[in-house]
Amino acid sequence: MRKIPEISQLIDILYQTKQIVVLTGAGISAESGIPTFRGEEGLWKQYRAEDLATPIAFIKDPKLVWEWYDWRRGIIASKKPNAGHKILGRWEKIFPNFILITQNIDGLHQKAGSKNILELHGNIWKVRCTEERTITENHDIPLEEIPPHCPDCGALLRPHVVWFGESLSSSVLYKAFQVSSSCEIIFSIGTSAVVQPAASLPLAAAEANAKIVEINPDPTPLTSYADFSFRGKAGEILPLINKELNKKLKDRKE
Ligand code: OAD
Numbered sequence: 001m002r003k004i005p006e007i008s009q010l011i012d013i014l015y016q017t018k019q020i021v022v023l024t025g026a027g028i029s030a031e032s033g034i035p036t037f038r039g040e041e042g043l044w045k046q047y048r049a050e051d052l053a054t055p056i057a058f059i060k061d062p063k064l065v066w067e068w069y070d071w072r073r074g075i076i077a078s079k080k081p082n083a084g085h086k087i088l089g090r091w092e093k094i095f096p097n098f099i100l101i102t103q104n105i106d107g108l109h110q111k112a113g114s115k116n117i118l119e120l121h122g123n124i125w126k127v128r129c130t131e132e133r134t135i136t137e138n139h140d141i142p143l144e145e146i147p148p149h150c151p152d153c154g155a156l157l158r159p160h161v162v163w164f165g166e167s168l169s170s171s172v173l174y175k176a177f178q179v180s181s182s183c184e185i186i187f188s189i190g191t192s193a194v195v196q197p198a199a200s201l202p203l204a205a206a207e208a209n210a211k212i213v214e215i216n217p218d219p220t221p222l223t224s225y226a227d228f229s230f231r232g233k234a235g236e237i238l239p240l241i242n243k244e245l246n247k248k249l250k251d252r253k254e
Contacts, residue, residue: 004240010228011244013185013211019097021183022088023201024234027190027216029108031235032079038192039218053163062147062156069159070143073124077141081112084189084234087242089113094249099179103191103198105161118176120168120198126160129153135160173197180205189215190234193222202226 014020026036037044051057052068081089089112092098100117102109105124109117127138129150138148138157148157162168177197180186186205193199202212202222214226215237223229230237 004230004237006228006230007241007244010213010241011248014241014245015248017095017184019179019183020091020095020099020185020187021180021201021205021210022091022098022100022187022189023180023191023198024088024100024102024104024109024189025191025193025198026104027192028084028088028234029079029082029104029106030190031082031084031233032108034076034079034106034108036190038194049164053161054165055163056165058158058163062158066143066147066159069124069161070141070146073143074141076106076108076124077139079106079108081108082235084238085109085112085114087238090242092116094245099183101176101180101198101201103195118172118179120162120172120176122159122161124159124161127157128160129155130158131155168197176201177204180210181208183208183210185211185213187213187215188220188222188226189238191216191220193220 030036036042052065058065085108088100088109092100092114098116100109100114102117102119103121105122107123107125125137125139126135127148128135131153132150149155150157180201181204183205186202188202191198203225206212206225211227212222212225213228214220214222215230215232215234217231217233
């Protein structure tokens with residue numbers, strides 16, 4: 001296993017930190033086999049977001065939009081959490097104040113044991129009634145009916161996800177900014193850091209003197225603000241950090 005010198009500096013800080021925030025994006029699920037959005041192989045290279053992920057697209061052609069989500073649900077359902085998801089699940093148990101903020105809708109963090117999660121962009125396993133706005137879980141693969149309808153009122157159901165041109169849940173967003181601006185360290189893992197308002201969370205943390213740790217194989221607009229920039233895959237870097245952290249925790253017990 002390779003050794004990165006900055007990791008020991010990071011562990012010294014992590015060890016004394018009381019409030020840790022982790023922001024994740026599609027890159028943390030890439031090693032589970034779920035496509036990211038940007039980049040050469042990204043979903044937005046193959047599909048037009050305006051045809052599939054906007055309120056207008058849904059009004060125009062709910063069947064097409066649901067077929068696309070049904071296809072993505074099929075891909076996601078067959079995937080498992082990777083080492084990165086699992087380590088973040090464990091950190092929640094180690095650190096007393098640990099909050100995970102994710103832009104991902106795939107539910108893999110929950111599958112890996114994370115509980116304290118703020119889902120900024122919703123969850124692909126939830127559906128919302130377009131009339132009553134009630135939210136329910138739905139894990140059918142494939143969906144029994146496309147587009148699906150509300151069993152209570154018969155109105156169209158939509159994926160409980162945030163589309164382009166829509167606002168994020170104000171309560172989730174408020175909490176995300178609140179925890180980010182009161183944390184001591186914020187990780188930005190597997191996100192291109194270009195989609196707002198998520199991209200501003202690490203900057204809000206830094207303004208309140210938190211350290212920024214970025215894990216990404218490629219540079220992003222956040223990289224120049226990062227105190228620690230680990231250029232690699234989440235499923236490789238997080239185990240390296242975790243290994244050193246475990247050593248330090250073991251030393252403390254002895
Ligand atoms: P992107 O697809 O924009 O960015 C994925 C990032 O992950 C890139 O910076 C990659 O370099 C990085 N990456 C790839 N493999 C990685 C790995 N193994 N480990 C770590 N990083 C890796 O995805 P997001 O930043 O999540 O919104 O995109 C933000 C939002 O844009 C998404 O939530 C989605 C999309 O449109 C909605 O659907 C509302």
